[in-house]
Amino acid sequence: MRVAASVSQGRGPALENATRVAVVASLGATTMLFASLVSAYLVRRSFADWRPSPALWPLGLLAFALIASGGVEIAARDAGARRRLGFQALALASGLYLAGALGVIGSVASAEGGLQMPFNAFVALLLGVHVVHAIVGGGFAIWVLRVEGSGPSDHGLWLARLVTHFLTALLCAIVFLLFGLQ
Amino acid sequence: MSGGGESRGILSRYVFSLDHRVIGLQYLMTAMGMALVGGLLALLVRMQIAWPSHEFRAVSRLLPQGFDEGIMKPEFYAALFTMHGTIMIFFVLSAALIGGFGNYLIPLQVGARDMAFPRLNALSYWIYLVSSVVMLASFFTPSGPAASGWTAYPPLSALKGAIAGSNLGQDLWLVAMALFILSFTLGGLNFLATIVALRRPGLLMMDLPLFTWAMFFVAILGLLAFPSLTAASIMLLLDRHAGTSFFIPTGLVLSGEAVQGGGGSPILWQHLFWFLGHPEVYILMLPSLGITSDLFGVFTGRRVFGYASMVYAMALISGMSFLVWGHHMFVSGMSPFLGSAFAVTTTLIAVPSGVKVFNWIASLWNRPLRLTTPMLWALGIFSLFVTGGLSGIWLGQTQIDIQLHDTAFVVAHFHIIMAGAALFGVFAGVHYWFPLFFGRLMNERLGIAHFLLTFVFYYATFFPMHLAGLQGQVRRVYDPYQYDYLKPLASMNAFITWAAVALAISQILFFVNFFWSLKKGNPAGPNPWTAPTLEWSEPAPAEENA
Numbered sequence: 001m002r003v004a005a006s007v008s009q010g011r012g013p014a015l016e017n018a019t020r021v022a023v024v025a026s027l028g029a030t031t032m033l034f035a036s037l038v039s040a041y042l043v044r045r046s047f048a049d050w051r052p053s054p055a056l057w058p059l060g061l062l063a064f065a066l067i068a069s070g071g072v073e074i075a076a077r078d079a080g081a082r083r084r085l086g087f088q089a090l091a092l093a094s095g096l097y098l099a100g101a102l103g104v105i106g107s108v109a110s111a112e113g114g115l116q117m118p119f120n121a122f123v124a125l126l127l128g129v130h131v132v133h134a135i136v137g138g139g140f141a142i143w144v145l146r147v148e149g150s151g152p153s154d155h156g157l158w159l160a161r162l163v164t165h166f167l168t169a170l171l172c173a174i175v176f177l178l179f180g181l182q
Numbered sequence: 183m184s185g186g187g188e189s190r191g192i193l194s195r196y197v198f199s200l201d202h203r204v205i206g207l208q209y210l211m212t213a214m215g216m217a218l219v220g221g222l223l224a225l226l227v228r229m230q231i232a233w234p235s236h237e238f239r240a241v242s243r244l245l246p247q248g249f250d251e252g253i254m255k256p257e258f259y260a261a262l263f264t265m266h267g268t269i270m271i272f273f274v275l276s277a278a279l280i281g282g283f284g285n286y287l288i289p290l291q292v293g294a295r296d297m298a299f300p301r302l303n304a305l306s307y308w309i310y311l312v313s314s315v316v317m318l319a320s321f322f323t324p325s326g327p328a329a330s331g332w333t334a335y336p337p338l339s340a341l342k343g344a345i346a347g348s349n350l351g352q353d354l355w356l357v358a359m360a361l362f363i364l365s366f367t368l369g370g371l372n373f374l375a376t377i378v379a380l381r382r383p384g385l386l387m388m389d390l391p392l393f394t395w396a397m398f399f400v401a402i403l404g405l406l407a408f409p410s411l412t413a414a415s416i417m418l419l420l421d422r423h424a425g426t427s428f429f430i431p432t433g434l435v436l437s438g439e440a441v442q443g444g445g446g447s448p449i450l451w452q453h454l455f456w457f458l459g460h461p462e463v464y465i466l467m468l469p470s471l472g473i474t475s476d477l478f479g480v481f482t483g484r485r486v487f488g489y490a491s492m493v494y495a496m497a498l499i500s501g502m503s504f505l506v507w508g509h510h511m512f513v514s515g516m517s518p519f520l521g522s523a524f525a526v527t528t529t530l531i532a533v534p535s536g537v538k539v540f541n542w543i544a545s546l547w548n549r550p551l552r553l554t555t556p557m558l559w560a561l562g563i564f565s566l567f568v569t570g571g572l573s574g575i576w577l578g579q580t581q582i583d584i585q586l587h588d589t590a591f592v593v594a595h596f597h598i599i600m601a602g603a604a605l606f607g608v609f610a611g612v613h614y615w616f617p618l619f620f621g622r623l624m625n626e627r628l629g630i631a632h633f634l635l636t637f638v639f640y641y642a643t644f645f646p647m648h649l650a651g652l653q654g655q656v657r658r659v660y661d662p663y664q665y666d667y668l669k670p671l672a673s674m675n676a677f678i679t680w681a682a683v684a685l686a687i688s689q690i691l692f693f694v695n696f697f698w699s700l701k702k703g704n705p706a707g708p709n710p711w712t713a714p715t716l717e718w719s720e721p722a723p724a725e726e727n728a
């Protein structure tokens with residue numbers, strides 16, 4: 001659309017700046033969204049009937065997210081074949097993350113107690129909202145990276161890195177809060 | 183407009199336009215349409231309060247589900263005040279001041295050709311339009327619109343079947359709000375990006391008009407505060423449809439049957455809601471504060487007193503608005519220590535507000551005032567801001583609020599400061615920028631008459647509510663006179679309702695003036711108010727067409 005078109009036509013640093021401002025601001029809004037969800041979670045887990053359940057899947061999800069982030073990092077540093085490899089890692093890991101997260105949500109919903117169990121409900125809530133953001137953020141990253149001739153622009157790489165790293169950090173925080181807090 | 187405009191046809195020029203000016207006017211017009219609906223709802227609410235067994239013949243034919251042989255049903259009364267509040271706060275005032283004036287003026291005031299992302303901007307308007315339609319559509323569902331207040335407190339909002347409005351109407355309410363938030367977020371990103379990155383070279387932030395500064399803070403407030411309502415709404419939707427119990431407490435009984443689930447906390451919703459809710463009221467207030475400051479500058483012939491301190495005051499008000507939400511929850515059973523903390527932060531907001539008031543006094547002091555219509559509206563905002571701020575300081579004290587919470591006193595407070603100041607801001611802005619929008623001036627005589635009537639009837643409507651509240655009249659009650667102690671207030675309530683009717687009738691003057699001036703107003707010339715800000719150095723549209 002307009003941003004990418006004008007960036008690649010060199011329509012000026014002002015518009016690039018504007019895009020950065022907008023992306024950083026939307027990450028700020030996303031942070032507030034998760035801060036709200038997490039504070040609800042922290043309140044709820046302080047109630048007497050709270051029963052967490054341990055699980056291994058968070059490690060799998062984290063691994064995929066870290067690989068996805070690493071893929072962008074490689075792509076940003078290198079060019080040529082290594083860059084292509086980085087993008088492939090990004091695409092594959094993101095796909096696995098999405099499938100895995102949806103699987104987890106399905107399994108807590110059908111587990112004993114289902115979503116009526118507050119812990120399960122928060123797992124589904126936090127992961128579900130993260131998945132939505134991962135889809136939007138991933139789509140955005142793909143869009144700014146669309147290779148035209150000489151490869152993605154520095155500007156595009158900067159944005160894609162920012163967004164994917166942010167989403168990965170967010171997932172780390174969610175997993176820590178759900179499973180690491182005592 | 184960009185080249186090739188003529189060949190693109192009317193549809194792409196005026197309907198699916200990417201031009202920030204067209205989008206701004208689309209917002210303004212849609213908001214004016216929504217205002218008619220919201221105003222009608224208010225009159226119905228007021229008639230019911232004054233004359234509880236009144237027979238509504240015409241309306242009951244249009245919306246039969248809400249009436250029983252012409253008599254309003256209690257749950258429909260709840261739906262009316264819910265939709266009135268929601269429509270006015272979000273779909274009228276936010277949309278007009280921010281979507282309307284913001285879109286039209288920010289690019290002009292910062293000297294940019296358009297918003298940073300015109301497509302996103304158009305998308306934001308269309309999402310807003312769809313959300314308005316969804317909200318209105320709920321009137322025509324079998325069980326009627328949402329009825330849990332503009333604050334949508336659970337369990338009423340969480341349990342399908344709790345009352346009529348808790349069914350499809352509440353879902354449509356949530357969907358419409360989600361769309362509205364999305365639209366507002368896209369708009370906010372655009373505003374920030376445009377103000378920060380697209381200013382004309384050499385134009386410093388500290389040179390911007392205070393209206394644009396207000397839009398800057400409004401965008402930040404919206405981006406950081408709305409997510410908390412988004413979070414709450416997602417959780418509420420899950421409670422309603424996915425079997426979770428985030429907000430549903432244990433032990434509820436609904437029509438004789440125990441409610442499934444439980445263990446959740448309705449108070450949690452209140453926290454999440456008010457974490458948005460309080461910043462939202464400042465989202466409505468800041469544009470009017472900015473407009474007032476700018477107009478005082480223009481119509482006293484000297485820049486507003488203490489420009490820099492005005493900017494810092496807005497920054498402080500915005501920042502602190504995130505720290506006071508608990509003052510809406512003093513009676514929710516919160517710890518008195520926490521209550522005191524919120525009382526302190528709430529009272530502290532009076533400091534930056536006071537700075538603005540003193541700067542305004544200093545701006546007007548000993549100056550020749552040009553009392554044009556826009557200036558009158560700005561003075562009206564000044565008056566409302568002081569009156570409503572004073573009652574706010576009362577309400578901010580826990581001890582007093584425990585008596586006054588959920589009474590007509592609170593209704594008086596927020597209608598004067600938020601609804602009134604924001605509405606007057608819309609009128610100030612329309613009168614002031616009309617020549618910029620349409621190349622003609624609005625009629626001054628009609629404008630002044632409209633201002634005087636609105637000012638008088640606005641106070642006549644809302645000031646007595648303080649007294650009713652002090653005497654214990656609770657808000658959101660279908661028939662106040664079911665309580666003996668409220669029977670003596672019947673004549674005061676009738677007075678308020680007549681004042682509200684007069685207020686509504688006075689608005690006809692505005693619409694007449696608006697549409698008459700579109701066609702017949704005096705041609706304005708490029709800078710009719712001799713204003714110093716950038717938007718007036720653009721050629722007016724009339725000249726551009728010539």
Ligand code: HEM
Pocket residue numbers: 333463464466467509510528529531532535570571572573574575576577578579583586587588592595596599600601
């Ligand atoms: C000095 C400044 C202010 C103070 C100390 C203050 C304090 C309060 C308090 C304590 C309440 C809660 C009353 C209750 O429900 O028991 C309240 C309600 C309210 N205030 Fe203010 N306020 C101030 C300014 C404003 C401003 C500037 C606005 C909007 C522009 C505003 C809009 C509202 C609204 C909308 C409500 C009622 C919401 C509802 O319950 O539906 N207030 N205010």
Ligand SMILES: [Cu+2]
Pocket residue numbers: 459460463506507509510
């Ligand atoms: Cu408040």
